[in-house]
Amino acid sequence: MTAAVSVRVPSRSTRLGRTLGNLALHWAIVIVALAAWQTASTSSGSAYFPPPSKVFSTMWDLLFSGPPPLFLTDLVLGDILTSVWRLFAGWAIAAILGVAGGVLIGSSSLVSDLFKPVMDFMRSIPGPALVPVFLVLLGTGSEMRVSLIAFVAVWPVLLNTVEGVRGVDRVKRDTASVFSMGRLATLRHVTLPAASPKIVAGLRVAVALALNVMVLSELVAGTDGIGHFVNISQAYFRIADMWSGIVVIIVLGLALNVVFRQIENRLLRWHADERRR
Amino acid sequence: MSTQPQQPILEVDRLHHEYSAGRPAIDSVSFTIGSGELVSIVGPSGCGKTTLMKSIAGLMRFTSGTVRLRGQDVNDVPADLAMVFQDYGRSLFPWMTVEANVELPLRYLQVSKRERKDRTAHALAEVGLSRDSDKYPWQLSGGMQQRAAIARALAYRPRLLLMDEPFASVDAQTRSDLEDLVAAVHRKHGTTIMFVTHDIDEAIYLGDRVVVLTGAPSRTLKELPIDLPADRDQIETKATSEFIALRSEVALLIRQAVAESGHRRTPQS
Numbered sequence: 419m420t421a422a423v424s425v426r427v428p429s430r431s432t433r434l435g436r437t438l439g440n441l442a443l444h445w446a447i448v449i450v451a452l453a454a455w456q457t458a459s460t461s462s463g464s465a466y467f468p469p470p471s472k473v474f475s476t477m478w479d480l481l482f483s484g485p486p487p488l489f490l491t492d493l494v495l496g497d498i499l500t501s502v503w504r505l506f507a508g509w510a511i512a513a514i515l516g517v518a519g520g521v522l523i524g525s526s527s528l529v530s531d532l533f534k535p536v537m538d539f540m541r542s543i544p545g546p547a548l549v550p551v552f553l554v555l556l557g558t559g560s561e562m563r564v565s566l567i568a569f570v571a572v573w574p575v576l577l578n579t580v581e582g583v584r585g586v587d588r589v590k591r592d593t594a595s596v597f598s599m600g601r602l603a604t605l606r607h608v609t610l611p612a613a614s615p616k617i618v619a620g621l622r623v624a625v626a627l628a629l630n631v632m633v634l635s636e637l638v639a640g641t642d643g644i645g646h647f648v649n650i651s652q653a654y655f656r657i658a659d660m661w662s663g664i665v666v667i668i669v670l671g672l673a674l675n676v677v678f679r680q681i682e683n684r685l686l687r688w689h690a691d692e693r694r695r
Numbered sequence: 696m697s698t699q700p701q702q703p704i705l706e707v708d709r710l711h712h713e714y715s716a717g718r719p720a721i722d723s724v725s726f727t728i729g730s731g732e733l734v735s736i737v738g739p740s741g742c743g744k745t746t747l748m749k750s751i752a753g754l755m756r757f758t759s760g761t762v763r764l765r766g767q768d769v770n771d772v773p774a775d776l777a778m779v780f781q782d783y784g785r786s787l788f789p790w791m792t793v794e795a796n797v798e799l800p801l802r803y804l805q806v807s808k809r810e811r812k813d814r815t816a817h818a819l820a821e822v823g824l825s826r827d828s829d830k831y832p833w834q835l836s837g838g839m840q841q842r843a844a845i846a847r848a849l850a851y852r853p854r855l856l857l858m859d860e861p862f863a864s865v866d867a868q869t870r871s872d873l874e875d876l877v878a879a880v881h882r883k884h885g886t887t888i889m890f891v892t893h894d895i896d897e898a899i900y901l902g903d904r905v906v907v908l909t910g911a912p913s914r915t916l917k918e919l920p921i922d923l924p925a926d927r928d929q930i931e932t933k934a935t936s937e938f939i940a941l942r943s944e945v946a947l948l949i950r951q952a953v954a955e956s957g958h959r960r961t962p963q964s
């Protein structure tokens with residue numbers, strides 16, 4: 419098993435240097451973009467595009483002008499927390515159902531082949547199209563939103579889990595059999611770890627979808643949540659508030675991404691290192 | 696060494712396998728392995744050695760014939776059997792340290808945690824990996840990975856250890872070292888080993904007996920007892936006239952068999 423390709427692996431220090439360089443560049447771009455936005459909107463004076471300075475100061479007040487000791491406002495403790503909770507609950511349900519279902523379906527190539535078209539079809543349904551259906555079925559409460567998020571987010575998890583389980587190396591499965599490891603032990607120590615890069619990728623897509631559907635469901639038929647806040651602000655012509663809400667959503671998306679990347683790095687270190695060799 | 700085993704651990708009788716109907720991968724293979732023996736199975740690449748090994752390990756159903764392990768027909772994977780795969784890189788679990796890899800199968804045996812740790816440490820020491828136990832398999836060289844795979848099999852203390860061309864893809868020096876490791880383990884613990892290889896020297900050097908297979912689809916061609924002294928040395932043993940005579944004998948047999956197999960390509964009765 420000698421690898422024929424020779425890959426030039428950058429040393430740890432140059433890699434770190436490059437990462438820091440990239441980071442500096444990224445922030446430079448963000449700052450330039452904000453500056454451009456600031457000058458453009460100040461000079462145009464458009465009511466719909468307040469300058470970022472105004473948006474951020476509004477946002478600060480909206481978030482942190484509450485009572486001591488935390489200074490968090492009702493917006494944070496109410497709408498934002500509600501939204502985050504829905505997002506997380508929906509995603510968690512999707513994760514559990516997707517992984518469990520994926521393991522069951524993926525254990526048999528016949529069943530996988532049978533379910534493949536169905537899963538592809540279900541995944542292709544755009545979340546927005548389902549909002550009316552879920553409204554009719556489950557009303558406008560949290561259950562409806564959590565279910566909708568779970569429903570939309572489950573497919574990438576399911577599909578990726580099936581693919582990951584199907585793709586477990588034959589030799590690794592044989593190894594588990596030869597050492598008489600049994601079904602549960604094989605699942606826990608061989609199948610799931612081997613499939614984990616695929617599963618985690620599915621979970622990551624699911625998080626992005628969940629955020630989208632969460633916001634959307636609150637925009638369309640909301641009584642609370644951050645999406646609802648954006649909608650209401652727009653309706654009452656509180657444009658800076660509206661933009662603040664949008665920025666909160668963006669930051670939420672970015673934060674989820676960062677958290678996910680951390681988890682991924684921890685969990686899949688063996689995978690990255692194995693491939694880097 | 697044990698030339699006349701009383702109770703064979705493994706009996707393979709007229710094993711025949713076709714992956715697709717009418718195109719046999721194994722024609723008819725029969726042999727036995729006695730308790731404590733190291734039997735080398737030698738045959739050219741593609742003759743069905745891995746197929747044979749998987750059939751014995753219960754990893755696949757063969758078309759016909761019988762495989763009996765201590766008198767019992769093999770249907771499922773037998774409990775007291777371990778295997779070292781040709782593809783060591785794919786057989787170790789990259790998400791676990793070397794130590795965890797060795798220890799994992801022991802968790803499902805009826806042994807205490809203490810004994811599990813002991814066995815793992817001993818096995819790792821035996822293959823010379825004590826200092827690398829916290830590393831991950833992909834941090835090790837090919838030879839060291841195969842050592843880890845051997846340690847895993849040793850810690851398991853199988854009644855029968857199957858080794859499928861375990862050293863086919865390591866460099867020559869590592870290969871000699873690993874061969875001597877297997878010989879030492881066999882001598883020290885009396886482990887029963889079925890050692891599959893396409894390398895004639897390796898088969899003779901390690902074996903108490905050598906079973907010679909024909910080219911594809913394989914048949915058992917001949918069984919040779921190896922009457923070399925138990926304590927063998929890579930250079931001295933291989934230079935003895937007995938060794939050289941055995942090597943020529945096996946090489947001639949295989950050459951004949953390959954020539955012959957050209958004539959029986961067409962389906963047999």
Ligand SMILES: Nc1ncnc2c1ncn2[C@@H]1O[C@H](COP(=O)(O)OP(=O)(O)O)[C@@H](O)[C@H]1O
Nearest residue numbers: 714715720739740741742743744745746747911
């Ligand atoms: N899973 C499989 N399906 C179909 N044919 C196979 C399969 N595995 C091996 N073969 C074929 O069976 C023959 C014997 O293969 P194998 O047992 O791997 O030989 P060896 O280990 O002696 O090199 C080869 O011709 C190979 O192509």
Ligand SMILES: [Mg+2]
Nearest residue numbers: 744745781860
């Ligand atoms: Mg083979």
